[in-house]
Amino acid sequence: MSAPARILIVEDEAPIRRFLTIALGSAGHETLEADGGRKGLELAATRAPDLVILDLGLPDMDGRAVIAAIREWSRVPVLVLSVRDGEGDKIAALDAGADDYVTKPFATGELLARVRVLLRKQATSAEDAPEIAAGSLKVNLAARTVSRDGRDVKLTRKEFDVLALLARHAGRLVSHKQMLTDVWGPAHATDTHYLRIAIGHLRDKLGDDAADPRLIITEPGVGYRLQIIADRVSGAGG
Amino acid sequence: MALSDPDRPHPESFLDAARAEGAGRRARGRLKIFLGASPGVGKTYAMLEEARVRQRSGIDVVAALIETHGRADTAGLLGYLEQLPRARIDYRGQTLGELDVDGLIARRPQLALIDEFAHTNVPGSRHPKRWQDVMEVLDAGIDVVTTLNIQHLESLNDAIAQITGVRVQETVPDEVLHSADQIELIDLPPEELIARLKDGKVYAAQQAGQALENFFTRGKLTALREMALRSVAGHVDADMLAYMREHAISGIWPAEERLLVCVNETGAGKALVRAGKRMAERMKIPWLAATVVTPRHEAMSPEARAGTMAALRLAETLGAEVAILRAESDVAGELLRFARERNVTRLVVGRPPPGPLLRRLPRLWREPVLDRLLNAAADIEITVLTPRAGALRRRALARRPLRPEWRAYGWACAAVAAASLAAWPAARWDAVPAGVLTVMYLSAVLVVGSRFGLGPSLAAGVLGFLTYNFLYTEPYYTFLVSGGSDIVSLSVFLLGAIFTGTLASRLKAQVEAMRASQARTETLYAFARRIASVTKADDVLWAAVAHIAKALDCHAIILTPDAAGTLQQVQGHPTIADDLDAKAEGAARWAFDKGEPAGTGTGTLPNSAWLFVPLATASHPFGVVGVRFRDPSRATDPDMRRLLLAVEDQVAVAIERNQLSDDLANARVAQESDRLRAALLNAVSHDLRTPLVSVIGATSALADGMDDLPDASRRELAQTALDEARRLDRTVQNLLDMTRLGHGALKPRRMAADLREIVGRVRADLERTLAHHTLRLVLPPDLPLLDVDPVLVGQVLANLLENAAKYAPAGTPITLEAGREGGHVRIAVSDRGPGIPEEQREAVFDLFHRAARGDSAPAGTGMGLAIVKGFVEAHGGSVAAGAGADGHGTRIVVTLPVARDAEDRP
Incomplete structure (x- = not known):
């Protein structure tokens, strides 16, 4: 279980705020509640939360505007609550600076897992560990080596860069745009077929099946996510 | 016609009264006629004086048309009244003023003054006669006061022509005079009238002398005055008789006596009819007119036949009941049969004129009709008249075509x-x-x-x-x-x-004759057959014009009202007429509005080239048929009328039948959509409520008995609530998808997508749904990328897999295969469920198919497959249901387009 954190919930529906408060409270977190964007921004500025859970459909402000405002002065992780079929909204939110999303309706287990990942990310990026383990997969960032179940896997440079990016954000959604910009450079931000080919090769080499993925999860039209299986089993963070 | 109870009011008197009340004292205006024996007695003056009196008592009076004939005192009186402008009608370069009927009806006074009832309108007016204009005004509910000279009365026409030596062309049917609510005789002794004439009060001075010599002689005026007096007295008597009949007061009429005028082709029919009318009037008995048509009749000249029909029409306008009888050869027998049937006590027949020798020969061995009548009708009084019709006869003979005769x-x-x-x-x-x-x-x-x-x-x-x-x-x-x-x-x-x-x-x-009648019957049958098989109203109308045009050898059109109520030509044979003038249009309008024939051969707008007959179903009129003959005289041919009426009946029946079947079809469609709507409502409310029942039940149990429940039960309740809530979520999602499809708001965000990735995602989402089945994937490694919206295709696959899981027994495999097929990828989902009957394989993709079946199959609105179809088709793909590989279960095949850059897939 991750360290207790202060989490700001920005959501206009009171019942959703209530069960989020209960679920997060039972995981040991302190919660702050805001029923609108302005109130949320105020609390984010004055109470310094460790994480913001933000509903995109707010009555007083556009969710993206809230993210952009927060990003002006803070790197606090933002988890977006989005409705289904809102792929465009999700991408826009991610582009504005959100870190991940959960689609409504969601199970609290899923939400808590995302929260855990986002809180841990704060820690890992601070440590900047040379080796990242995700279940049976080990990625050594310094030596640029990869092994699965103890066996070394040969990767090209781009393939390694993609995997390293996913591993650094293990459990977290990485958008197409972010991966393309980081690995191939800003000029190739829309060349999704580069990414698709690299992911395909990665899956082949790591023994993962796109039709039944265990490692690299596809978020259709949005991005990829490196699955942390051990995480689920142990229920423990990094 | 013996009545068992002589004191009972006669049935016809009820009818008369009903007609009078029904046709409407309520709506119809009242007619008052100032009747005079000759011009100059002061009818117009009397009329104007009365108008002033009525005006003073607060009645809205308009002088619709007054002829002052330059008489100063008349003009003076007229000054007090509002005058209606006359309608201007161009005729042969002159502009003439006539009564403005439409203007008068639009002005709608309580009382209208219309002078000279018998006046003949300028050709081109709506009605040939002013009295017909007056009838229309009365029909519009306006009271009318008018003036009439006795010599214009139809039945006195012959008699007055003999007295004065001048035949008046402008006549008014006696019926019209008798229909007047009030008749006032303006009586002036002949001496006074002659004095007035000499004073120049009637005509301007130079005309007066001539008029005095020709017309206003003392003897003639006396005779005319007597006639006028008698005629008014007759009217008064008739009123009294009507009253007596209504109240069953016996007397005056010993029994139902009737007079029958037998019209034949001698050409003197009209004179015979006028004479008959006078006799009936004198005897105060009802009268009839009849003619007998024999096969020989068919072979007669059109002139002779037209003469008979004209005489019968005249009889009708004079108030007779008219009948056309048919006989093979025994004319006299048929006449007598009819006469006895109608209780006729008097027969009026014309003596046949001495014809050419050939026509008279048959009398050598065959008894002439007249003789047979005289011999056989001992109980009937027979009057034989000898009209002078030789001139007409000779003319008719001379006109006969000679060439065919010479050839014969x-x-x-x-x-x-x-x-x-x-x-x-x-x-x-x-x-x-x-x-x-x-x-x-x-x-x-x-x-x-x-x-x-x-x-x-x-x-x-x-x-x-x-x-x-x-x-x-x-x-x-x-x-x-x-x-x-x-x-x-x-x-x-x-x-x-x-x-x-x-x-x-x-x-x-x-x-x-037989051949002619057979031909008529055959064409009518042919027509009936033709329109029996057509289903659209348009086709019926087309068949009708084509038939009329062919059968009557004429140009035929049909007009129906458009949305604005204007009559438009909808059909024409050989073509639509592009030369319908204002007169024809007026006649068409009249026929449509009044439900009576109008145009050539009728009393309304007869100088239009077209004849219009209304087309009406039992409930309402729906159009008019217009015909134009190459030979205008055919417009009055009774055969033509008969055929036209028969066709019109058939058309009306066909149209009505079509309307009924349309109504029925509409009702069925409405019923069907009602049924669908009800089914949808049932299914949706069922699918929304059932999960809610579980959710509310389970969570309320949790909320109420938090502490008492064992842990295992709590977990089970919570799990139930969760599962059912997810089911509810899927239903709502389906409803939303369906709505998006229904509104055409669905725009796939196409991109190059890997089917395996989509399958992977769906599989993860459906983990719980597919828990009891084995999902077998057959995806070749070289499967090309798809040009699709991965989210929507994910939904398609999810629905297909969910559907399969719903119907296939637990433990059986569900197979998802894919393969390239040209520019498409073919994706098949098969299960080992009960399968879909062949006849329903298309219907399962219809919205609410399952719901409409109303069965108790596993829960779900049946929207799933409809959404599959909608989404796949939005991608330009196709979907079909079939049987599984070995003939068992269901196999649903979806095709989706391959991405254009798919070739570079590793």
């Missing part, structure tokens, strides 16, 4: 020549008896008679007689006769020839 006589000569040719060798042969030769000649007469009618057959008879005499009687080769036996045989031959010729010609007439 030529054939008669030829037939006799042929008979002679055949007889010549026979006569040389002794074995042939002399009688055979006679038979040969008689045969020739028979043939001519059956082909060409009476005249030629008689000619053949005479010619045969002469030839026979010339060739075969002694002395040979002369026209002399020597032996007594020859004289006898020649006489017998001549009689035989005449008899056979007559018989043969009668036969011919009957055959022709």
